[in-house]
Amino acid sequence: xxxxxxxxxxxASPPLAPAPAPPQAARPPRRWGxxxxxxxxxxxxxxxxxxxxxxxxxxxxxxxxxxxLTWQGFTLDNWLDPFRYEQLTEALVTSLKVAAxxxxxxxxxxxxxxxxxVRSRFRGSGAIDTFLVVPLTAPEVVLGASLLTxxxxxEWARGFGTIVVVHVMFEISFVALTVKARLRGFDWTLEDAAxxxxxxxxxxxxxxxxxxxxxxxxxxxxxxxxxxxxDFIITYFNxxxxxxxxxxxxxxxxxxxxxxxxxLATAILLVSLLLLGASVLWQRRRPxxx
Amino acid sequence: xxxxxxxxxxxxxVAPYAMVLPALVYLGIFFLxxxxxxxxxxxxxxxxxxxxxxxxxxxxxxxxxxxFSDYRDQIVRSFGYALAATLICLVLAYPLAYVIxxxxxxxxxxxxxxxxxxxxxxxxxxxxxxxxxLSDDGWVVSVFDAVGLLPDEGRLLSTSWAxxxxxxxxxxxxxxxxxxVSLEKVDPRLMEAAADLYSSTWRGFRKVVLPxxxxxxxxxxxxxxIPSSGDFVNAQYLGGTQTTMIGNVIxxxxxxxxxxxxxxxxxxxxxxxxxxxxxxxxxxxxxxxLV
Numbered sequence: 001x002x003x004x005x006x007x008x009x010x011x012a013s014p015p016l017a018p019a020p021a022p023p024q025a026a027r028p029p030r031r032w033g034x035x036x037x038x039x040x041x042x043x044x045x046x047x048x049x050x051x052x053x054x055x056x057x058x059x060x061x062x063x064x065x066x067x068x069l070t071w072q073g074f075t076l077d078n079w080l081d082p083f084r085y086e087q088l089t090e091a092l093v094t095s096l097k098v099a100a101x102x103x104x105x106x107x108x109x110x111x112x113x114x115x116x117x118v119r120s121r122f123r124g125s126g127a128i129d130t131f132l133v134v135p136l137t138a139p140e141v142v143l144g145a146s147l148l149t150x151x152x153x154x155e156w157a158r159g160f161g162t163i164v165v166v167h168v169m170f171e172i173s174f175v176a177l178t179v180k181a182r183l184r185g186f187d188w189t190l191e192d193a194a195x196x197x198x199x200x201x202x203x204x205x206x207x208x209x210x211x212x213x214x215x216x217x218x219x220x221x222x223x224x225x226x227x228x229x230x231d232f233i234i235t236y237f238n239x240x241x242x243x244x245x246x247x248x249x250x251x252x253x254x255x256x257x258x259x260x261x262x263x264l265a266t267a268i269l270l271v272s273l274l275l276l277g278a279s280v281l282w283q284r285r286r287p288x289x290x
Numbered sequence: 291x292x293x294x295x296x297x298x299x300x301x302x303x304v305a306p307y308a309m310v311l312p313a314l315v316y317l318g319i320f321f322l323x324x325x326x327x328x329x330x331x332x333x334x335x336x337x338x339x340x341x342x343x344x345x346x347x348x349x350x351x352x353x354x355x356x357x358f359s360d361y362r363d364q365i366v367r368s369f370g371y372a373l374a375a376t377l378i379c380l381v382l383a384y385p386l387a388y389v390i391x392x393x394x395x396x397x398x399x400x401x402x403x404x405x406x407x408x409x410x411x412x413x414x415x416x417x418x419x420x421x422x423x424l425s426d427d428g429w430v431v432s433v434f435d436a437v438g439l440l441p442d443e444g445r446l447l448s449t450s451w452a453x454x455x456x457x458x459x460x461x462x463x464x465x466x467x468x469x470x471v472s473l474e475k476v477d478p479r480l481m482e483a484a485a486d487l488y489s490s491t492w493r494g495f496r497k498v499v500l501p502x503x504x505x506x507x508x509x510x511x512x513x514x515x516i517p518s519s520g521d522f523v524n525a526q527y528l529g530g531t532q533t534t535m536i537g538n539v540i541x542x543x544x545x546x547x548x549x550x551x552x553x554x555x556x557x558x559x560x561x562x563x564x565x566x567x568x569x570x571x572x573x574x575x576x577x578x579x580l581v
């Protein structure tokens with residue numbers, strides 16, 4: 001095998017590229033295979049990234065027709081007027097409302113299940129564990145279609161209400177699994193200590209358990225919110241005439257794609273990154289919780 | 291048994307049931323009942339008039355036969371695409387997950403963050419971006435043309451390549467993450483031990499690392515295969531009339547043609563094939579440890 005001591009790192013991706021290794025004898029020799037591996041990983045990462053960069057780039061496009069699909073020229077107009085298309089803005093607001101409402105409901109239902117399952121084994125807990133995963137294994141198109149047949153059977157009008165209902169359905173499993181994963185290794189004797197000191201079970205839950213598991217719940221809620229905001233397939237089947245952001249985008253592929261779609265997509269990305277960064281910092285600040 | 295429940299004597303034994311009940315009732319009503327409803331629909335017959343269509347439950351098993359024979363192409367194509375997407379994802383994701391787990395050092399969390407970054411951009415907008423990238427006058431088509439890889443159609447959009455490419459792109463993170471989780475659990479000293487015993491790097495990988503990460507391979511494959519086989523967005527945005535999948539048919543039959551029994555029967559065909567494929571794959575990999 002050829003050894004390499006002074007070659008520069010692969011150029012593809014800065015985050016992966018290690019600082020050029022100082023030529024010390026103690027360092028293990030870097031092989032060509034190792035470099036190739038890093039290069040492939042970098043290229044795959046780049047592949048994940050290219051469409052995102054393009055989406056951000058096209059938010060600055062100045063399209064000539066109604067379709068923002070070819071690059072014409074740079075402009076800041078779209079960013080200065082992000083809410084120009086009323087229906088698009090309305091659709092985004094609807095999406096945010098659906099996400100907030102469904103996340104609030106699924107966070108409560110999912111957390112209760114997760115806590116019950118992690119805290120103690122009881123008759124049927126194994127089956128419930130498995131059952132929670134099942135909705136995640138059904139293709140979305142089947143979930144959407146089956147819910148639509150139910151709503152047709154019940155003669156429920158499709159709209160905002162049914163969208164929230166179906167979002168809660170697929171979010172519960174995600175919340176329960178995320179909170180469960182975060183609760184492994186949690187010290188349940190703290191609850192005993194609280195009760196030994198005379199706290200009621202309810203008070204123990206509210207004052208001891210809940211504050212300690214909040215980081216897990218926040219992570220699950222963020223995931224659930226993101227999933228809700230992004231869902232197209234299940235929503236598409238059960239939306240009636242209500243339009244969410246993904247549904248607006250879908251309809252716009254036929255009638256005209258304004259660059260504001262890209263502006264709002266980029267804005268959502270930035271806000272998500274800020275929230276993610278904030279939650280990481282927040283959890284670092286309180287290491288006692290893990 | 292007693293593991294975590296040290297204080298069971300004091301805790302109300304009904305409490306866990308009260309805590310799981312709301313979610314289970316919810317999933318019962320909005321997951322199980324709809325499936326039941328879909329099953330009934332798949333065995334019903336269209337009746338009534340054009341203006342007032344009705345559904346009559348009739349043990350109409352012929353819906354399944356019709357669904358199979360009318361849409362055999364789409365069924366075969368869907369699972370072909372899903373299989374191709376899963377294999378490509380595995381090949382692309384493994385090196386990335388490996389580098390994140392063993393070589394990324396202090397950049398590990400940053401790179402993991404980059405892997406999930408696409409999730410924060412709406413699925414449809416990402417797929418639309420591929421339509422721009424693969425457009426007929428784009429540079430990707432020129433490059434493919436220059437190296438002689440351009441399909442016979444003379445373009446990339448509307449071909450199977452574009453649809454499979456879109457599936458790979460959209461579901462790749464679902465492969466990377468479980469692979470990373472299982473690779474992270476592998477003790478690097480095992481690889482050193484293999485090397486000390488004069489195993490080549492490749493042999494060490496094949497005999498030590500790969501078997502230990504089979505749960506990740508399995509979980510990742512299912513997380514890519516299942517949504518890919520039921521997807522209709524990639525075929526709709528990036529494909530053409532020759533690349534329609536089962537999802538497109540179900541969507542069209544349900545929402546445009548309103549032929550509910552056919553669509554419902556197709557949904558169950560889709561799920562049945564997924565179930566069989568999953569069981570066969572799980573058995574072939576010899577692991578039942580999914581998570």
